[in-house]
Amino acid sequence: MPRDRRPVWAELLGTLDEKFVANAVVFEHATPCAGLLLRGEPLRTETGALDRELVLRALAHGLARAPELRRRLRPAPFGLTTPAWVPDDDIDLEAHVRFHVGVVATDGPELPVLLAGRLNPPLDPRRPLWNTVVAELDDGRVAIAWRIQHAVGDGLYGMRLLDALTEADDAGAAGDAGVAGGAGAAGDAAADGPGSRAAAPSTSGASTSGASTSGASTTGTSATGTSATGTSRSTPTVPPLEPGPHRPPRSGAELLRVAWLAWWRRQEGPRGAWHEYWRKPFLRRLRRWGGRLVRPVRNHVLVVRGLTESLVPQRRYAFATHDLPPVARRARELGGSVHDLTVALALVALDQVLPDPAGPRLGVPISRRAARGDRRNHVRMTVVGIPPGTTLAEAVPLVHAAVATAVEAIEPSPSRVAEPGEPSRPAATILTTAGLAHASPAPTIPALGPTKSATNSPTLSPGHSAPGSPAPGQPGSASPTRDAPPHPAAPHPAAPHPAPDAPTRRRGYASFVPWRPRARSLGPALVGSAVLWPVLDPRDDLAVFGSSYADTFSLAVVGSRHVDVDAVQRAFAELVLGTADDVVAAVALPAPPGAGPGVRHDPGDQPGRRPDRQPHHQGGGTP
Template sequence: MSPEPKRIHAEFMKTWEEGYVSTRIAYETMHTPCFFLVRGEQLRDEDGRLDRTRIDDFLRATAASAPVFRLRLQRSFLGLTPPAWVPDDDFDLARHVIYADAPVDLATADIRRLAGDDGTLLSIDHPLWRMRVTELTDGDVAIGCVLHHAALDGQSMMKVMTMLTTKAADDDPVGPDDPFAGTRAARATELPVLAAARWWRALPDRAPRAAVRSYLSKPLMKRARRVAGRLLLPLRFDAGGEAARAAALPPRVSAYTRVDYARARQHARDLGGTLSDLLAAAAIGAWDGAKRRVTLRFPVMVTAESGPKARNSVRDISVQADADAPLADRVLAVHEQIAARDETDAPAPSDDAIGFTTVIPWVSRPRYFAGSEVREVIPFPASLGSDELAAVGVIYNGAMTVGANMPARSDIAATLDRIAAQLMPLDDGERP
């Protein structure tokens, strides 16, 4: 008896998401690193050495058992459709997990390297993620994770963090499991056929004349340019070579700070805004550049729950305020600009934005990695090479950790100190 044929699996990218993988510079820019600080006791064997088998088994039951960690990009035949996410039939956990050679001191370590950013690109032929496990000299362990914005936005990245952890130290993950057992990756030649079939099924009126009207409702020249762009992608992906990359992605530094979440949230409310408004206003006030009317990009959600499925459900809008204005005025200005925007039709962000800020909630109670408590989550934004200041705050277990990127010439520590000071209310007796 012949085996049952495997089902074909493909999840098409949205056309606007293709920009994240359209050139080497765009592809590298959208690498998004973060790391957990995890208590190290439970991650060691009887001899006190890092228990790699325990960690690998845990990742096999969590990351390797989650669909998002098993999908790779598949380009379509002749560029007729957007790329699709398909199961990696050659998935190997060892390809995605790196162990550092020796313990490092957190105070002096390269924190982007701790977060998994070692200067190399994620292989586009396999799932777009990488983890780095590093012992720290104080006994803790850093669990770094680089994800890619083409696959996830900030909110869905937090769901991934939940997949990588458990609610309690003694919880056992459901896996290991192959989420794509009984399925296979769609081939490049199959993607146009799949796309056409899904388009036909989605038509409200499945009649030839209605189908023609629906197809012609979008400009044919725009479709042709997209197809041509996909066909030429191998030629233009590395356009300009290393010189173009160096010009577009100058050296940058990253750092982070941590504040009490409840106090920061109440401070934002007292000022008439949200915590996201407050972080944006604080970043504007922390800016020490010559330009004092400061513009930031600000991500907003644009896809309703009932809307079409998309891995990235945010668009950037622009907000601006006077860096020298009182904090309350800046918070109110940011809040009013965000409230006034039609999120479903948000205009493109201003070209003169110095960067962006965003706040992403995770969970309010401790999470555990392979039985060890996650003490802190340190995020870093996927900032553009032209950004002067980009910051992202993640709320976890009563604290908000703000990670930032700035050009290497900047005093990032001083900038983060100014941001943190504005996130907290003034103490009694302290002058405004």
């Protein structure tokens, strides 16, 4: 066999990112997910069945543009360093993709659980840390739940990977040719062009909504390879992916050598390397080394005793998809951005479902990539609170001021001069935690292409802002045509800070990130709508995550078992859109003329209706 002449490549896992793989419980829990709803007709055969081979080829075509998804974690010898990302030339696409057995009802409790990734099988630590479940919906669409492990990256980083998997809709012809040509085709990520198709306005004016139920779902895989959630291994045969430009280290010794050379090149000579090494206490390094040594034994015990499932509390899931323009218009009316509106709504809803005498408090993730460049996970969590009983109109300017102050504290602007009479602190409570977000920060990621929009984090990547988007370090928002202009002054209600001994525990977090302002496709299928799901820390009660795609706004809510996630959706519809009744009503999609019982149809076949505008009712569940 000829010797592999490719250059070796390895990337050490960040020390703080190692917490996401600290044990089997955290490993399986810290998994951000993106739920995509695709137009189903282009993914079907002439008989109307789902073309599984075409779906696999479309995913393989995207993987060729996302080398991060073709790398796995390899432990260092004797745990001397953190695990390292190394190329995986033997990636088995069919091991990462499952096809859901049966058809999922759009008005049932299974859909939000599916889109949140809770029906995905457990991640295999020996493979690249992502997997996908593909399911058919009863209205003809196809749902894809794409889940990654948080060690791969936060929301901003993950959205860049999602950009690589999909293509601008105006590049459909080129994308179809690549998919038809087989897997492994290389190419650059398509950028949004001026001719991209945007989502058409809704003809019905109704917002799609989510509601939870008490139904339960379980995850796991059986000995036969069929998931307990009703997913099965794909049967089509897809050509293997072409090897990447780099090879993995041949041995543990070579892995340590590559890692040491990469670390040394980042230092400023021997003196800088000495100071960098001793910057962290030696005892802390010793404890981390010991933790790596006992990690396999600890994980084995957790699995044998079944603690990987019992230690993670059950959650409830709900989501709603609305037209973006009314949401952006409401944000402008209240003097804030869509991000400010999302966080403020979450705080007001939290005050209703879980009253606290000290007032509701939620974390707001803020990207810090301006300081360290494009890191996989680089988010600081700022805790924002409002007084009890604050209205949405009062909360929006408070949230805007609080987050702006927190951003200013992280990266102060030397050119900023305080206005005469400006208060030193906003009326809202600001509690900034030191360091990165704990166990489960929001999913986040800078997108590819000239617009450089971002997802799952309230900030865009510094230096990569879309036209009209906020400055680096500021909370992210949609483009200025759909979001808030410079924030006008707004009266602040009296909001005294709590006493020093008042409880300051946050109950979860909230954020908003725009994805692409123009439509995208996965292979030949248009992405009708996208729902980005937060990762809720086991100690928290509520996570609210808003995201925009094309002309849609999606609100995903994850709550503990005793939290009414429906109430959050109803609060949004009532306070933002003034349509609370639409949230709890199931709207059936009428069949096209001539369609008899059992005939599947695609909503895109109806004149004037886009697949992302199909009214439906999403139920929640407790997996």
